[in-house]
Amino acid sequence: MTKEFLMGNEAIVRGAIAAGAKMMTGYPITPTTEIMEYWVKAGEQRPELKFSQSEDEMAAGFAMLGACLAGVKAFSATAGPGNILMQDAFSMAENMRIPTVSFINQRGGPSTGTVIYSQQELNLTCFGGNGEGLRIVYATANVQELYDYAIKAFNTAWKYHFPTFVLADGYQGKTQTMIEVYEPQEKQLEIVASQPFLFHPQREKGKFQHLRNTYNQEEELAELLENHCRYFEEVKPEIVEYEDFHTLDAKVVVFAFGIVAAAAKQAIENLRQEGKKVGLFRPITLNPFPKESALTVTANKKALLIIESALGQFERLVKANLYGIDTKIIPFQKPALGFTPEEIVEKINEILKK
Amino acid sequence: MPRKIILAGEGGQGIQTVAKIIALAAIKSGKNVTFLPSFGVEQRGGVSIVFLQISDKPILYPRFAKANILVAFSSRAISPLKKFLEENSLFIYDNSVVENKFLEKIKGQIKNYLAIPAQKIGRERFTTKVVNMVMLGGMAANLKEINFQEFENALLEELAEKIKEKPEIKDLNLGAFKAGLEEVEKFDQETQPLEGVAPASFKCFFEKENLSWERFPEYCKGCGLCLLKCPVKCLSFEKENVGFLGMPLPTVEIEKCLGCKQCMEICPEGAIRVEKQ
Amino acid sequence: MSEPAFPSTWNKESKPHKFCPGCGQSLALKILGVAIQELKIQNEVLFATDIGCSLLSWDMFNLESVQTHHGRTIPLVRGFKLARPETIVIGFIGDGGGYAIGAQHLLNSATGNDKITVILINNANYAMTGGQLAPTTLLGQKTTTTPLGRKIVQGHPFKGPEMLKEVSFESAYLARGIASNYQELLKMFKKALQNQIDGRGFSFVEVLAMCPVNWHLDAQESLDFSEKEMTKIYPLGELKCPEKLS
Numbered sequence: 044m045t046k047e048f049l050m051g052n053e054a055i056v057r058g059a060i061a062a063g064a065k066m067m068t069g070y071p072i073t074p075t076t077e078i079m080e081y082w083v084k085a086g087e088q089r090p091e092l093k094f095s096q097s098e099d100e101m102a103a104g105f106a107m108l109g110a111c112l113a114g115v116k117a118f119s120a121t122a123g124p125g126n127i128l129m130q131d132a133f134s135m136a137e138n139m140r141i142p143t144v145s146f147i148n149q150r151g152g153p154s155t156g157t158v159i160y161s162q163q164e165l166n167l168t169c170f171g172g173n174g175e176g177l178r179i180v181y182a183t184a185n186v187q188e189l190y191d192y193a194i195k196a197f198n199t200a201w202k203y204h205f206p207t208f209v210l211a212d213g214y215q216g217k218t219q220t221m222i223e224v225y226e227p228q229e230k231q232l233e234i235v236a237s238q239p240f241l242f243h244p245q246r247e248k249g250k251f252q253h254l255r256n257t258y259n260q261e262e263e264l265a266e267l268l269e270n271h272c273r274y275f276e277e278v279k280p281e282i283v284e285y286e287d288f289h290t291l292d293a294k295v296v297v298f299a300f301g302i303v304a305a306a307a308k309q310a311i312e313n314l315r316q317e318g319k320k321v322g323l324f325r326p327i328t329l330n331p332f333p334k335e336s337a338l339t340v341t342a343n344k345k346a347l348l349i350i351e352s353a354l355g356q357f358e359r360l361v362k363a364n365l366y367g368i369d370t371k372i373i374p375f376q377k378p379a380l381g382f383t384p385e386e387i388v389e390k391i392n393e394i395l396k397k
Numbered sequence: 398m399p400r401k402i403i404l405a406g407e408g409g410q411g412i413q414t415v416a417k418i419i420a421l422a423a424i425k426s427g428k429n430v431t432f433l434p435s436f437g438v439e440q441r442g443g444v445s446i447v448f449l450q451i452s453d454k455p456i457l458y459p460r461f462a463k464a465n466i467l468v469a470f471s472s473r474a475i476s477p478l479k480k481f482l483e484e485n486s487l488f489i490y491d492n493s494v495v496e497n498k499f500l501e502k503i504k505g506q507i508k509n510y511l512a513i514p515a516q517k518i519g520r521e522r523f524t525t526k527v528v529n530m531v532m533l534g535g536m537a538a539n540l541k542e543i544n545f546q547e548f549e550n551a552l553l554e555e556l557a558e559k560i561k562e563k564p565e566i567k568d569l570n571l572g573a574f575k576a577g578l579e580e581v582e583k584f585d586q587e588t589q590p591l592e593g594v595a596p597a598s599f600k601c602f603f604e605k606e607n608l609s610w611e612r613f614p615e616y617c618k619g620c621g622l623c624l625l626k627c628p629v630k631c632l633s634f635e636k637e638n639v640g641f642l643g644m645p646l647p648t649v650e651i652e653k654c655l656g657c658k659q660c661m662e663i664c665p666e667g668a669i670r671v672e673k674q
Numbered sequence: 675m676s677e678p679a680f681p682s683t684w685n686k687e688s689k690p691h692k693f694c695p696g697c698g699q700s701l702a703l704k705i706l707g708v709a710i711q712e713l714k715i716q717n718e719v720l721f722a723t724d725i726g727c728s729l730l731s732w733d734m735f736n737l738e739s740v741q742t743h744h745g746r747t748i749p750l751v752r753g754f755k756l757a758r759p760e761t762i763v764i765g766f767i768g769d770g771g772g773y774a775i776g777a778q779h780l781l782n783s784a785t786g787n788d789k790i791t792v793i794l795i796n797n798a799n800y801a802m803t804g805g806q807l808a809p810t811t812l813l814g815q816k817t818t819t820t821p822l823g824r825k826i827v828q829g830h831p832f833k834g835p836e837m838l839k840e841v842s843f844e845s846a847y848l849a850r851g852i853a854s855n856y857q858e859l860l861k862m863f864k865k866a867l868q869n870q871i872d873g874r875g876f877s878f879v880e881v882l883a884m885c886p887v888n889w890h891l892d893a894q895e896s897l898d899f900s901e902k903e904m905t906k907i908y909p910l911g912e913l914k915c916p917e918k919l920s
Contacts, residue, residue, distance in 0.1 A: 066757060093756050097749060098782040105746040106753030112740060113757035131743055241720060241738040242758065251685070253733040255741040257725075259443060260477075409694070409887075443692060613678040616689060620696030620886070621893040626854075641690050661679050662856035665701040666690060670679040 044225040051186045051216040052077035052120075054224075055146050055209070056085060058193025059118055061227055063234050064144070066093040066117040068106040073158035074148045074213035075120040100125040104132025104143075111141045112254070114239025116197055118144040122213070123152055126167050133206050134172030138256040140271065141240070142200035146193070146209045148216040151379035160213040161379035162301060162352040165360065168210050169330040175268065177275050179207045179282060180330040184305040187222040189215060194227060201235040203278055210329065212352075214302055214381065275331070283336070284327035289315060290340040293322030295394050298337075298361050299350045300326055303382050307350060310387035321391055334364040346371040346394050350387065354378050399452035400540065401461045405478050406470025407642055408436060408445040411529030414555060416447040418533060419540065421551035423451045426543045433459040444477055451540070468536060470515075470529070471642070472499040472593075482506050489535050491528070493517035494643045495593035510591050511535055513580045516643045519573060520636070525619075525645065527566075527573035534577015548574070599638050603649050607674035608656040610649045616668040619644025623660035623669060629653050632660060640668070681707030683716050685736045692730040696893050698853035698883025698900065699768075699795045703731055705856060706764075706793065709863035710737070715871065720754055720763045722747045724771035726802045728795065731766065745776025748783050751790050762870055765792045770800050773809040773832045780834070784842040784876050791866050791877045794834060797885035798904060805888030810834075812907055817888075831907050835880050839913045845875035848914040852882040852905070854897055862912070865919045874916055882908060 049057065055078050059067075067082045069075075079096065086092040093115075097103040103119050110117035121129050126147055136143045149164040151157030170176040179199055181192045192209050200207035227234055241252055258264040288308055290296050299307045304325040314321045324340050326333050341347060347370055351357035358374045365372075375382075375390055402419070406412050413434055420432045428451050435446040450456045463483040469475055469490040476499075482488070485508060490500075492512035513535040519528035530552070537548045552570060553560070560567045603610045617640030624632045624647060631653035634645040647660075647669075656673035680686065684707050693700035710716055721737040723729050725744035732741040742750045751763040772780050772794040783790060799817050800806040806819045809832035814823040835848045842848060847869040851859040859881065866877035882904045884896040891899060 066753075068753060095753065095756055098778050101746060102749035102752075102779055102782070105742065105749035106756070108742075109750040109753030109755075110757035112750075113754050113761070115757035117753070117757065131746065135743055239758075241740065241754075242761065249736070251736050251738055253685075253739045255729070255732045256743075257729055257732070257741060611676060616678055618690065618695035622696055622854075622897070625894055625897060642695075644695065663701070663854060664679070665693065665697055665704060667678045667680040667684070667704060670676060 044223055044229055046221050047224050048219060048221050049186065049224075050077060050219045051189050051211065052148075053081045054186050054190040054222055055120070055193050056081040057224055058190040059144075059197070060085060060092070062116070062194040062197035063237070064116045064118055064197060065091060066095070066110045066115050067119065068095045068097055068103040068110070068117065069119050069121065070097055070100045070103050070125060072100075072122050072125040074150060074216045075122050075146065077216070078120040078146060100128035101131050104129040107143050108132055108135060108141055111143055112240045113242070114237050116144070116201065116237050118146065118197075120146040120148070122148045123150045123156060123164070124154070126164055126171070130167065130171040133178070134174050135256055136206035137172065137174040137177050138267075139254060140204040141206065142204050143206045144196045144200050144209075145206070147211065149210065149212040157379060158213065160352065160381060162212065162303060163356065163379060164210070165329060165353065165356040168208050169360070175272065176330055177205055177271050178330055179203070179205050179328065180210050181208065181284070181327060182210045182300040182329050183215060184302055184325070186215060186218055186220050190222055190224065194232065198233075198235045199282065201237050203282070205275065210301065212302055279331045282328060283331050283333040285333040285336050286323070286325040286327060287336070287340065288323040288325065290322035290324055292320055294320045294345040295322075295348055295391055296340055296344050297321070297323045297348045297350060297387070297391070298357075299323065300329060300357060303350050303352060306382050306384050307387050309384035310391065313384065313388055314391060319391070319395060329360065332360060332364045337361070337364055338368065341365060341368045341370045344370050346373050348373050348375055348391065348394060350375040350382060352377055352380055352382070399450060399454070399456070400466065401464045402449040402451070402466040402468070402536075403464040403478060403481050404447045404449065404468040404470070405474035406445055407473065408443045409642070410445065410470045412445050412447055412470055415529045415533045415536070416449050418548065418551045418555050419449060419451075419536060419543070421554060422543050422547035425547040425550065428452065428543070429454065429456050431456045431459040444473065446477060451543075466536070466539065468532065469495055470532060472496045475499040475503055479503055485509065487511065487539060489513065489532070489539070490593070491515040491532060492593045497593050497595055500591060500593050504591055507591060510586060511539070511581065511584055512589060512591070513577060513584075515577065516639070518576050518580070520639075522576065523569050523573045525643070527569050528643075530570050530573035531577040531580070534574045534579070535581055537574070538578055538581035597638060603651040605651050605654070608654060609672045610651060610654055611670045612647065613668040613670070614638065614640040614646055616641060616666045617644065617646055618642055618666060619646065620665065621647075622663045622665070623647050626659040626663045628657060628659060629655060681711045683707040683710045683735050683737060685733055688733040691734060693727065694887045696884060696886045696896060697727075698797060698881070698885065699727055701853040702793070702795060702859065702881045702883055703734055705853075705859050706863055707735060709860055709867060713864060713867055713871070715762050715867065718760065718762045720751065720761050722751050722763065722765050724765075724767040724776070726768040726770055726800065728766050728768050728771065745771045745774070745779065747771060748776060748779040748790070748792060752783060752788050755788065755790055762867060763790045765790060767792065768795050768801075769797070769808045769810040769832070773834055780838070781841060784838045784846065784878070787843040787846060787875045789870050789873055789875060791870050793863070793866070794878070794880045795883050796880050796904075796908065797883045797888070799885060799888050801885050801888045810908075812903065833908065835878065835913045838878055842914065843875050844914070845916050846914055847875070847877040847912075847916060847919060849878070849912045850880045850882070850908060850910050852900060852910055853884060854901060858910075865915065868919055869916065872918065874918070880908070882910075
């Protein structure tokens with residue numbers, strides 16, 4: 044274990060390597076471009092690390108699928124308009140349960156927007172494409188988590204076979220700070236091995252795989268999806284993650300994810316020092332959403348404050364999961380703009396006064 | 398009483414056209430109609446199903462769970478049709494195409510049926526392209542609430558463009574339609590069991606001296622490329638036997654065959670094997 | 675009674691196959707099956723299909739096979755090949771997948787000299803969806819979206835191998851064959867695959883294929899259209915052939 048001063052995008056690369064990733068595909072797009080540059084640099088010392096810069100994000104996504112089918116831990120990184128294009132590949136991954144890993148550093152949208160920051164790719168990353176959102180999405184809050192969840196994303200993807208995402212943003216990607224870098228075995232973390240979908244070494248002689256994602260009759264597709272969904276529900280308890288910060292006796296509970304949750308945490312620490320009873324519920328997996336745990340923190344509260352750097356994407360997700368409660372919900376939204384702890388403190392005080 | 402008609406067969410058999418004609422005729426007779434095709438991705442040879450409803454009242458939803466008339470154009474249509482059968486459904490089928498082993502699966506559930514040898518009639522008296530019109534005749538006879546004349550009008554309307562290009566098809570189509578009607582007159586459920594065809598057994602292997610020519614009817618789609626490529630024109634379509642999809646089957650005048658293998662090479666199905674020592 | 679004349683690489687369980695009677699694409703698939711059989715590479719081939727009629731061959735062969743999204747076959751096999759270089763990857767696509775929605779992938783694959791084999795079926799229309807205009811539709815040819823015949827304002831016919839000739843390496847193999855010429859097409863497929871087996875470079879074969887259903891022609895007419903009309907615009911032959919393959 045060592046401490047190193049790293050940029051978020053570099054931490055992603057280091058985590059991916061620690062997890063056994065062997066290939067990256069991609070197309071340059073701010074604020075993820077450093078990921079591909081650090082990967083290529085790492086490849087100078089390690090020839091087993093493969094790289095393909097594709098002509099666009101669709102090619103990058105499909106090349107990643109190809110590599111996964113061959114049993115190689117492959118990943119990509121993109122944002123904004125690139126995330127849109129990559130949905131073509133992600134929806135094939137959903138249909139065929141291909142374990143892709145993708146790092147999304149959200150930037151302002153819609154369209155080209157800004158190259159900097161937002162939380163506006165929640166819909167796209169969790170529910171994009173023409174499927175049902177059978178995906179696993181981790182929302183990190185800081186650079187250390189980019190390293191930690193890069194490792195976790197590969198393990199989750201190759202264990203459960205759903206396209207897996209680490210959803211961060213331009214601020215996290217570009218922040219440079221000290222983090223703890225470790226080998227998985229130092230923390231007793233088992234690395235899940237990859238398995239090929241085609242040319243499996245133990246395949247029966249004379250038997251061949253015919254993989255497809257197109258079906259002739261409605262019933263065939265319905266059956267396939269029902270099976271996927273059933274398994275997703277089954278393994279949810281093993282996958283969901285959340286952080287509960289002082290919600291037990293809180294009067295106001297903040298719901299936030301990603302870097303906004305980090306700012307909220309700071310705000311709550313400050314308020315607690317003044318003796319104010321406030322708390323934070325932070326889903327770490329946005330998909331599957333930690334619904335049961337979220338419901339338990341909503342009883343007997345004055346209000347829930349849902350904060351996001353978007354115009355309602357997170358609010359809708361939270362409300363859908365909290366359906367049935369009668370606690371007051373207050374949204375606090377700014378599209379593609381960050382929240383400082385001070386702003387959050389001010390808002391919570393407003394609510395406490397009423 | 399609303400009609401819920403389901404037609405099923407191979408893509409390319411003209412099921413959609415026939416259903417469209419019925420729909421147009423019903424509309425002209427003042428009925429409400431919905432027509433919904435359900436088909437796979439293939440242009441030809443996939444399952445083609447049509448949901449057709451005819452009613453005096455407005456129809457809100459084009460699909461249904463049970464049909465009162467089911468029409469089977471091919472053996473492979475039986476399986477998807479099965480779940481739409483209810484006690485008093487009328488089952489109409491082409492008994493010159495549907496094989497007995499497929500009918501076995503459904504026989505016990507059928508009380509009312511009508512057998513029409515549409516393929517046979519088409520092949521012998523018209524062309525295989527109008528087999529669907531023979532079946533139309535069978536259906537029209539059981540849809541008495543639609544003016545008979547409207548069927549003919551709708552048929553001519555639907556085929557107007559094609560008739561313009563090839564006027565001779567007008568009589569072929571109308572003739573086939575009438576032939577279908579006549580079959581219904583002749584049909585008597587009391588005396589005709591619910592049977593289809595047994596799989597045919599006929600000569601497929603032809604040989605002479607050091608050369609053999611073999612055909613595989615279960616794969617032949619009757620495309621005719623082999624006939625065109627034969628340098629000595631020793632291949633021709635048979636009248637009697639048929640291949641997959643009930644299409645005409647080529648046969649060989651083995652004495653003329655050179656063993657050049659052009660037919661074997663050009664066949665996209667691999668349905669001809671030529672061996673030469 | 676013997677076995678039908680299938681290549682040993684054909685999957686008997688999916689026969690009769692799903693292609694229309696008289697389809698040139700299925701004929702090309704038979705010839706491809708023979709090429710793979712004769713080269714003895716059945717256990718090394720990845721057969722990848724696109725969207726369109728090509729997807730009907732998803733279970734055509736006894737080969738490891740995968741069907742992908744429209745136009746994305748080439749990037750998928752590129753990624754697979756990078757991950758598992760010993761595989762012989764074949765991208766089997768149509769005129770839409772290669773010259774329209776996937777054109778940039780085809781172009782970049784050639785300029786990058788990816789060691790892959792692309793086989794593109796040119797039937798001058800988008801067949802699976804009912805016969806719309808394709809990049810390869812001839813001027814004056816009627817399709818459902820050019821009912822009065824393709825006009826020059828809609829572009830002229832797309833000459834893929836000619837374009838690739840300009841941007842590909844000298845170690846690439848580029849050819850255009852026709853489904854109805856079995857022996858010549860078989861040679862082209864074998865050379866194309868050999869170019870990949872040898873690790874030399876990109877290989878591409880465009881195949882002119884009959885489409886009687888969407889051309890609304892009978893067998894003779896569709897043969898004539900491909901052999902006589904299409905070849906006027908799309909000449910047959912090898913456009914690039916490394917010396918070692920000749």
